[in-house]
Amino acid sequence: MTFFFTIIAFVVALGVLIVFHEFGHYLVARWCGVKVLRFSVGFGRPLLSKRWGKDQTEWVVAAVPFGGYVKMLDEREDAVPPEDLMRSFNRKPVAPRFAIVAAGPIANFLLAIVLYWLLFMVGVSGMKPILGPVTPATPAAFAAFEMGETITKIGTEPIASWQDVRWLLLSHAVDRSPAVTVEALGQSGETIRHQLDLSRIDADDLDGDFLKKIGLSSYLPPIKPIIAQVIPNSAGSRAGLLAGDEILAINGREITLWEELVEKIKASPGIPLVLEIQRDKTAIDIEVIPDTINENGEKTGKIGIGPQIDHDELEKLLIEVNYPAGTAMILAIKKTWETSVFTLRMLWKMVAGEVSWKNVSGPITIADYAGKSAQMGLASYLGFLALISISLGVLNLLPIPILDGGHLMYYVVEIVKGSPLSSRATEIGQQVGMVLLFTLMAFAIYNDVSRLISG
Incomplete structure (x- = not known):
């Protein structure tokens, strides 16, 4: 049952993310006067197919669910009737083509903003940021953290829950910040300021629960050995x-x-x-x-x-954070931006060798997280969808040929030089892009299998 639940949660997540991404392309293509021939969720043999609309666009659900596409009228692919030439994608100026291609990733970011907005309004449950036992001979111990303190601020950012602690310290740990100011309330109510040194956090320490490497843990009530x-x-x-x-x-x-x-x-x-x-x-x-x-x-x-x-004692440590609609929207935009920037930083540090490639996850790990988040409740699942939607948006904006970002790179070159790239240059770029993408996929699947083997 758990296996099938995981598969269903994964397929639903893929479906939602792909539909939003491709619908971004579709909608802007229509606004720009480009005729759309097919809207496909998935690749390969069509399982469901129906023609709809004035242009009789073919709407398809295909056999292989890992992706999708919007096929537009284009002289480079098929013969175009004379009456439809002006509705061909390749006949449009570079600005509309740029907008159509960029619309897919932008749709993923907009989806993440909407999901975070709903979560911040309805309320996000979490643990109070109270410290449990501090591990000796760790950065937290050297910074004189003590069990029972409540963290209130990291740098200039206020802290509402333990999730905030993890997110902000992870952001600083990636940069190996030598002095992160952490404010906390002692058990007597006094304000305590700690200087946490994260400069010695290794790339491999970012895997799994990196807070243990720092020496911090969330407080839990004592549990008897029953x-x-x-x-x-x-x-x-x-x-x-x-x-x-x-x-x-x-x-x-x-x-x-x-x-x-x-x-x-x-x-x-x-x-x-x-x-x-x-x-x-x-x-x-x-x-x-x-x-x-x-x-x-x-x-x-x-x-x-x-x-x-003792669930009564555990309930006392839980907190639910929610905000008015306006504040929630600002926080949702901020969260989406910060997560996008963090994803790019992690990718750059992987390329530079500062962060382990073991952090790259493939479909098996994503499916596992989809199932686990769905089992934890709707709020966790929506948060998972928002995070994956941002990752999909960022990935598609990378300047790799065959991805949306690669096409946008071509259009920037076209704007600069005043004419499109030659078909030969485009073909070489597509081949390079395929190699890069398959290499990334190989890393991701290798990491998935390694996680399965290591438990």
Whole structure:
């Protein structure tokens, strides 16, 4: 069920993003007087097809869903009847052609703005920016952060939730900022200013939860080592653990928190552990051998149990942030702009070798995120759609031939030199663009497979 739910969430996301992108091309083409022959969602063999409108445009849903296209009347592709020559794409001046091509990525940015606007108005749930335990010998420890502080500002930006903390520190970490000013409220209400040094954050540290590398974590209420769930066919299930069991000790060493249990199990892949269990007021010993799994390239232990959580205490740490319509629109535009700029910065740093290419994700990872965000609720799924829509817009604006950005680059050259590029130059550019795009796709798919293998 989870697999099919993920596939459905992924297909819906692709459909929405492709339709908006291609509809941008379609709408501006019509405004510029260009005849549209086909609007296709997907490539390859048509599954559904219908002609519609004054021009009898063919609307198609095709077999391969990874993309789409708008086919316009063009003398370079087919013979054009004399009465339609002025409606041919290639006959239009460079300005309308530029606008038609740019309209696709712009539509993706507009979609992201609308989605963020709705989210900011309805409200975005998150964790309060309260610090949990600070890891020793990390940048956060050297900056004297302490558990229980509430972060209120990073640089000049106010902080409303833990998501804000992660986003802003990630932006600074990419630049390896040597002194990021972080304001916080101490548990007594006093204002504390920290100088956080991120200059030693490596490119590989940006993978996964980079906040752990910095030494920061979100505060969670203490969780007792009481089992609420045992996954079938897991190490815990095979050993005979049951929901309701309270773990008192591991190998004779007393534990009082769930985190202590997790740390010991993770550090013991394939190593027998004797758990002292209290079950129905009776103490018993159970031996369990943690399964060995790969996590970020490292072997760790896992026994497949979940904790009993005090949801009332957890609710106290949640916060919902919403804004009036006008403020929400300003914030949505700002969020879309900042995310677009950040994406470009990451791409540039990858090219420069300052950031690992492991950050590039392909269709498998995107599908996984689509499924997970959809399971978390509509707000998370809409946020995912906005982020992917921005990524699609930025990717298509890159000056790579065969992408929209490549065509825009051709038009800029045409404006400068006063005439279009030769067909030979365009053909060479298309070949180079195909190589670059397939290389990028190969990296993305390789990273997807590596993530699957490493868990």
